[in-house]
Amino acid sequence: MILTEINNLGSSSNIKVAVIGCGYWGKNLVRAFSEIGSLAAISDYNANLANDLSKKYTVRQETFDDILLNKNIDAVAIATPAATHYELSKSALLAGKDVFVEKPVSLNLDNADDLVNIANKNSKILMVGHLLQYHPGFLKLKEMVSNNELGNLQYIYSNRLNLGKFRKEENILWSFAPHDVSMILNLLQSMPEKVTAIGRSYLQSKIADVTTTHLQFPEGKSAHIYVSWLHPYKEQKLVVIGDKGMAVFDDGKGWDKKLSFYAHKVQWRDDLPIPEPAESECVGIEKAEPLKLEVEHFIESVSKRKAPRTDGREGKMVLSVLDAAERSMELNATVDIC
Template identity: 55%
Template sequence: MPNVAVLGCGYWGKNLVRNFHRLGVLGAIADPVPERLREAARRHDVPGLPVDTILASPEYDAVVLAVPAEQHAEVALRALEAGKHVFVEKPLALTVADGERIAAAARQAGRVVMVGHLLQYHPAFVKLKALCADGALGRLQYICSHRLNLGKFRQEENVFWSLAPHDLSMILGLAGAEPEAVEAVGHCYLHKHIADVTTTHLAFANGINAHVFVSWLHPFKEQKLVVVGDAGMAVFDDNRPWDQKLEIYRHKVVWRGGTPQPDRAAAEPVPLDEAEPLALECRHFLDCVRDGRTPTTDIREGLAVLRVLASAEAALVRQAPRRAQARPQPGWTAHETAWIDDNVAIGAGTRIWHFSHLLGGSTVGRNCVIGQNVAIGPDARIGDRCKIQNNVSVYKGVELEDDVFLGPSCVFTNVHTPRAAIERKAEFRRTHVRRGATIGANATIVCGNELGPYCFVAAGAVVTKPVPAFALVAGNPARRIGWVGHAGERLDPDLVCPRTGRRYALDANGALVDAVAEFALAEAP
C-alpha cells in the first residue's frame, strides 16, 4: 500500500489522520500549529515534518491536503510536481482556472487526484445511486437537498462554498451531467457581504431539476436529500439511525375525474451496511493509487462541481445590488465601492479597497493589497504579494511579478507618442516589472522598459530605459545612483546591507551577485 502524508491536522484534518493511521499507511503529518502537530505526531506515532520536507522525500507516495481552501491549488500543484498522488479536500480549488491547472498537472505527472466529496462514499448514497441507475424510481424528475445548521460560521467564504459542494457532487452524480442553467439567491445577515443563506436551482438538459438550500443560520441541523421519480421517491436523511437513513416511498399520483390525487404508501427502509463514510473514502483513494484506478470523485468530477460553484456564485453576484457586486469572494475581499469586471482572476488573500476597478482579462495574484482608486487592466498581470498604493493605473501590457511595491500616484505609460485624436492601441508596449522591485511615489515608467529584480525607483523619477537588478535610480531621466539589497536598504560602499549584513559584489559584467552564495542574482533579460 502507498505511504501517505497528511498535510493539516485541524478541524477536519484530524479525522483524515485518524483514518489513514487506522489503515496502516500514515507515514507523516504536517501542520502550521506546532502544539497541534506535536500532539498529533505523539498520538499516532509518526513524524511531524515541514511540508517542503514531505514533498521532497521519495518516501511518501501520496499526500492528503486538509489545508485551507485558498491553499488547495498551490499545494496540489507542488505535490504533483514532486510526483505525489493527491487527495484534496473539497473544494478542489477556488477558481475553475486553478482547477484546470491541477487537472493539466495531474495528466502530465500521471498521478491520481481525488477530491474529498465525502457523501459520494456514504453507504446510503451509494445504494441510492444504484437504485436510481436500476430504474427503481423510474424517470428522475427533481432532486432537493437541504444542508442546514446553526454554525459553523465563516468569514473567508459564504455558506454556499462552505456547505454546498457535497450536495452538488451528489446531484451531479444522480443527474449524470452538468446543468445547463444555474440560478442562485443569497441573503446576508451576520456580515453584510457574506451570504448566510442561499437557495440554488439547477436545470439539466434531460429534464431533471434540482434545488439546494444551505444555511448556517438555522435553528436545527438537517442533512436531507430527496429524489423524486415518476415511479417512486427516496429520502436520504443522514441525521436518522442507520436503519432509517435511506427510505423509499412508493407514492403514486392517480387521476380521478380529471384531477390528480395522491395515493400514499408507507416508507420502505432500505437495508444498509453500516460503515464510516470517511473510512470508505480513504480506502478508495488507497485502492486507486495502488491499482491505477480512476476515483469516483476524480479530477473531472471535482472540476464539474467547481464549475457549478462558479456559476452559482456569478448568479449570486447578478442578483445582488450593484454596490455589493464586489463583495468578498472565496479567499479574497473587496470593498463594496470597488468594481470587478467579469473574467478577472483574483488570488486568495488579496484585499481590494475603495473605488478601485479591475477590468476584464486581468489577473491578480495571492495576498496582494490594492489601495484606493486603483485601475488595473484590461489584461494586466499582477503577481503574488504585490502592494499597489492609492491612485495608480496598471495598464494593458504591464506585468508585475511577485512582491512588487507601487507607491502612490506612480505612472505607467503604454505608448511613446500619445495623441488624443489618434488611435494607437496597436502600438502598446510591454512593461515588465521583475520580482521584488519598488517604484516610489509619483515616479513615471515609460513603456517598453524592464525593471530588474529588486531594483528601487526613487520618488518622482522618470524611467526612460531598462533598470538593472538591485539598481537605485533617481532623477529625470532616471540614472543609477547606487545599489540596494533584498531588504530595500541602500548598500554601503563595501556593498553590504546595513539592515541584514548580507554581502554583495559586482561580477565582471557589472551585475550584482551574492558574495556568500556566489551566484548571480540578476536574471538575464
C-alpha cells in the same frame, strides 16, 4: 460501486500518505489514514497541534517542503483552508505525489483545470474529498436509481443546515453545497444548463450565511439546494423524486432509518391527478464510516493507478456549478453553464 466492493479496497497497504493540515477536519483524516496503516507523516502550521497528533498516532511531523522531497511518501492528503488548495495541490503533483484534496478542489475554475491537466500530464492521481459519494446510504440510493426503482428522475432537492461552523475565507455555498452538488450530478449523470442562486449575509458583510440554488437540467429535470450555517438545528437531507417512486436520504437519522423509499403513485381521473400515497419503507444499508471508505478508495486508486470516483474532473464539474451559483448571486440573474 456497491458497498461490498468498496470494503475490498485498500486497507493496510504499502502506500504511504502525509496529511497536510491537521485542524478541524484534517485530524479526522489523520485518524482514518492511521487506522488503515497508510499514515506516514503530518504537517500543520500549528506546531502544538501537530505535536499532539504526532504523539497520539506515533507519526513524524515534517514540513510541507520536506514531505515533497521524501521519496518514501507516495501521496498527500490536503485539508487546509480552501484558498490554499490550488497551490499546495499543484506543488505536490509537480513533486511527483498523488493528491487527495478536500473540497472544493480550488476556488477558481482555471486553477481547477490546471490541476487536472498537471495530474494527467504527470500520470498522477487527483482525488477530491466529496465524502458523501462514499456514504453507504448514498451508495444504496445510487444503486436504486441505477436499477430504475424510482423510474425516470424528475427533480431532487437537498437541505444542508446547521448552526456553524462559520468561516471568513468562504461563504456557506462553498462550505456546505459541494457535497450536494456532487451527489446531484452523480444521480442525474449530467450537468445543469442554467443556475439561479440567491444568498443573504447576516453575520459578516459579503459572506453569505444562507443560499438557495436552483439547477435546471436537460429534459426538464431540476434540483435545488438549500444551505445555511445560521439555522436552529442540524439537517442533512437529500430527496429524490421519480415517476415510479421517491426516496429520502436523511443522514441525521439512525442507520436503520437513513434511507427511506416511498412507492407513491399518481393516477389520473377525469383529467385530474389524484395522489395514491404509500407507507414509507426503510431501506437496509450496511453500517460503515464514510471517511474510512473514502480514504480506502484513495489508497486503492493510487495502488492500482485508476481514476477515483471523485477525481479532478468531477471536482471541476462541481466547481463549475458553484462558480455559476456565485455569479448568479452577484448578478442577481440566472447564469448559463457553457
